[in-house]
Amino acid sequence: MKFTVEHTPATIVKVYPKSSDLFKKYRIDFCCGGNRPLKESFTEKDLDESEVLGELNASYEEWSKEDHDVIDWDAKSLSELIDHIRYTYHAPLMEELPALGQFVTKVYSRHGGTHPELKELYRIYNDFKVEMEEHTIKEENEVFPLIKEYEVNPGEELLERIRVANGGLADEHNGVGDMLKEMRKITGDFIPPVDACGSYRITYARLAELEEDTFQHIHLENNILFAKL
Numbered sequence: 001m002k003f004t005v006e007h008t009p010a011t012i013v014k015v016y017p018k019s020s021d022l023f024k025k026y027r028i029d030f031c032c033g034g035n036r037p038l039k040e041s042f043t044e045k046d047l048d049e050s051e052v053l054g055e056l057n058a059s060y061e062e063w064s065k066e067d068h069d070v071i072d073w074d075a076k077s078l079s080e081l082i083d084h085i086r087y088t089y090h091a092p093l094m095e096e097l098p099a100l101g102q103f104v105t106k107v108y109s110r111h112g113g114t115h116p117e118l119k120e121l122y123r124i125y126n127d128f129k130v131e132m133e134e135h136t137i138k139e140e141n142e143v144f145p146l147i148k149e150y151e152v153n154p155g156e157e158l159l160e161r162i163r164v165a166n167g168g169l170a171d172e173h174n175g176v177g178d179m180l181k182e183m184r185k186i187t188g189d190f191i192p193p194v195d196a197c198g199s200y201r202i203t204y205a206r207l208a209e210l211e212e213d214t215f216q217h218i219h220l221e222n223n224i225l226f227a228k229l
């Protein structure tokens with residue numbers, strides 16, 4: 001299989017999960033605005049179509065030669081996908097947000113004087129943390145149970161309630177996605193300064209990991225779970 005400009009990033013990530021690295025590199029959104037064909041992002045970002053596609057297809061070819069277990073979430077039940085999201089993303093996220101928050105605060109208080117971007121990072125991170133915690137609690141306590149109920153007892157009225165709730169969640173995904181983009185921008189792609197101390201390096205590495213996990217997490221919710229409904 002070869003990817004073309006007509007493919008959407010959301011479809012590509014489903015087939016080839018590691019393509020998310022390339023999308024991040026070129027700032028192509030695959031989780032929130034992932035349902036537009038690649039050609040739109042290429043035009044918008046003034047990217048060289050043949051260069052990026054060439055890189056994508058070459059890395060995909062290499063990757064396909066290796067042995068990978070890619071789960072086809074489209075073929076799984078809604079409950080299985082919800083359980084996967086909860087255990088793989090929600091539970092670790094709820095632990096990581098406060099833990100990483102302590103690092104962000106520590107680095108800001110120690111190095112904010114010489115690195116003013118750390119103050120901005122501190123503010124955005126804390127907004128992101130509150131948003132993401134509230135959002136996750138809403139999914140766990142309100143929306144996911146409705147979806148599970150729908151799977152056992154499907155009905156138009158219930159589906160409508162879920163659709164309305166999902167609309168709100170999708171807007172929140174856009175909001176937190178923008179915050180992650182902003183954090184990537186102000187930290188210069190999460191690359192610490194050469195003289196950075198250990199905590200500084202750990203903070204940036206964990207922020208990069210948080211970004212990766214959140215994009216994959218939102219991709220599953222927007223492009224598979226909500227899309228199925």
Ligand SMILES: [Fe+2]
Binds near residue numbers: 085090139217221
């Ligand atoms: Fe979630």
Ligand SMILES: [Fe+2]
Binds near residue numbers: 139169173218
């Ligand atoms: Fe979500």
